[in-house]
Amino acid sequence: MNTNLSINGQRHSLDIEPETPLLWVLRDELGLTGTKFGCGVASCGACTVEVDGVATRSCVMPIMALEGKSIRTIEAEPDRITAALQAAWIEQQVPQCGYCQSGMIMAAASLLRAKPRPTDADIDTNISNICRCGTYQRIRAGIHLAAAQLNGASA
Structure with missing residues (x-):
């Protein structure tokens, strides 16, 4: 499935399964390795990113829920x-x-x-x-x- 994501102010069009967790899209597909894998169940927070300004655990966030949202990782230009x-x-x-x-x-x-x-x-x-x-x-x-x-x- 083709998914369009806005990550750190850049648009990305990805052909990826819609239930893929954002963490793996960031790390494996886009090479943004600043977001870490810790527990895989949204408990530890090592994978936290901002989605529309809200802290979000990316290890359990499917990319299908992120279309049209603004995702910010630690690699973003510091505001x-x-x-x-x-x-x-x-x-x-x-x-x-x-x-x-x-x-x-x-x-x-x-x-x-x-x-x-x-x-x-x-x-x-x-x-x-x-x-x-x-x-x-x-x-x-x-x-x-x-x-x-x-x-x-x-x-």
């Missing part, structure tokens, strides 16, 4: 929010192994689009991604730092 998050991640030394970080940044970007000034409770509720290294305090600090910078406050 204001993802650039602030990436800078905050470096400043706060968030990653250890780094495997979950692309999904974590995409989930954090989605949160900041919806809630520009998230509380700790907002972060805990909305960032359900798993970090096997346990850097949750640094992740929270990074999100708060990015939010402060985006909102013109000194961190």
Whole structure:
């Protein structure tokens, strides 16, 4: 089946089975390997991308549900929010192994689009991604730092 997808601002026409998960289209068909495979059941969040600005687990999202939607991966040109998050991640030394970080940044970007000034409770509720290294305090600090910078406050 021919499917048209908008990924990182580029149109892609793919002849692929409609139930194929987005993760495998990104990695195997388009070579966008920044989105990681973790669990395959939408639990860990390593595969998180944004679909129309909403954090979405790509390992269980069939491409047939994505026609006409805008998909953004970690490889996208950084916008204001993802650039602030990436800078905050470096400043706060968030990653250890780094495997979950692309999904974590995409989930954090989605949160900041919806809630520009998230509380700790907002972060805990909305960032359900798993970090096997346990850097949750640094992740929270990074999100708060990015939010402060985006909102013109000194961190």
